[in-house]
Amino acid sequence: MSAKVAPSLLSADFSCLRDEIKRIEKHGAEWVHLDIMDGHFVPSITIGPLVVKALRPHTELFMDAHLMVTDPERQVKPFVEAGLDLLTIQYEATAHLDRVLRIIKAAGIKTGVALNPATPPGVLDYIWPLLDLVLVMSVNPGEGGQEFIPAALPKIEALAREIKDRGLSTILEVDGGINRQNAREIIAAGATVLVAGSAVFKADNGMHLIREVSAFDFEA
Ligand code: DX5
Numbered sequence: 001m002s003a004k005v006a007p008s009l010l011s012a013d014f015s016c017l018r019d020e021i022k023r024i025e026k027h028g029a030e031w032v033h034l035d036i037m038d039g040h041f042v043p044s045i046t047i048g049p050l051v052v053k054a055l056r057p058h059t060e061l062f063m064d065a066h067l068m069v070t071d072p073e074r075q076v077k078p079f080v081e082a083g084l085d086l087l088t089i090q091y092e093a094t095a096h097l098d099r100v101l102r103i104i105k106a107a108g109i110k111t112g113v114a115l116n117p118a119t120p121p122g123v124l125d126y127i128w129p130l131l132d133l134v135l136v137m138s139v140n141p142g143e144g145g146q147e148f149i150p151a152a153l154p155k156i157e158a159l160a161r162e163i164k165d166r167g168l169s170t171i172l173e174v175d176g177g178i179n180r181q182n183a184r185e186i187i188a189a190g191a192t193v194l195v196a197g198s199a200v201f202k203a204d205n206g207m208h209l210i211r212e213v214s215a216f217d218f219e220a
C-alpha cells in the first residue's frame with residue numbers, strides 16, 4: 001500500500017498560486033489541498049470559491065478542499081460550482097452533519113469529515129456510508145507550521161482498523177505538522193494521504209517530499 005502527499009497551498013506564495021501549483025505538479029503531486037478559513041470557525045481568513053474557480057482551469061490535480069468554516073451547508077453550492085473534487089467539512093462546525101454530507105454527495109463530488117484533535121472517532125458511527133474521506137487533524141486548525149500532536153497516532157490506527165473491519169475504502173487523510181521525520185510513522189499508523197504545507201513549501205528540498213512519500217511501501 002502506498003500513500004501520497006497533498007501539498008497545502010496555505011504555505012505557498014499567495015502572490016502566484018498558479019505557479020505554485022505548477023511547481024507541485026512538476027514534483028509529482030496528484031492532489032492539492034486548499035485550506036478555506038472563514039474568520040469564525042478559526043480566526044484566519046484565507047480564500048473562497050472565486051480563487052478556486054480561477055485556479056481550476058490551470059490544473060488537473062485533484063482539488064481537495066478543507067473547509068474550516070462555520071455552518072458549511074451555506075457554502076457547499078459555490079464551492080462545488082467552483083470545480084472542487086472533494087469537500088471536507090469540520091465535524092465541529094455544523095449541527096447537521098448528515099444533511100451537509102448528503103448535499104455534497106448530491107452535487108456529485110466526494111465528501112470528507114475532519115475531526116479536531118479532541119474529537120473522538122465514534123462521532124462517525126452513523127455516517128460511514130456517506131464518507132469518502134476522513135481527515136484526522138494532527139494540529140488544532142487555523143494555521144500552518146504547528147507541531148504534530150502525538151495523540152493523533154492512536155486515532156489514525158483506530159480509524160484505519162475501523163475502515164478495514166467495515167470493509168470500506170474510505171480515504172484516511174492526516175493534516176498538520178507532517179514532515180520528513182514523522183511521515184513514515186504516520187503512514188505506518190494507517191494514513192493514506194498526508195497533508196503537508198510548510199514541509200513542502202518552506203523546508204529545504206521540501207518539494208522532494210512528494211515523491212519520497214509515494215515511494216514508501218508498506219504492507220496492506
Ligand atoms: C491547518 C491546515 C493545514 C495546514 C498544514 O489548519 O488545515 O492544512 O496548512 O500546515 P503544516 O503542514 O505546515 O502543518
Ligand code: ZN
Nearest residue numbers: 035066175195
Ligand atoms: Zn487542511
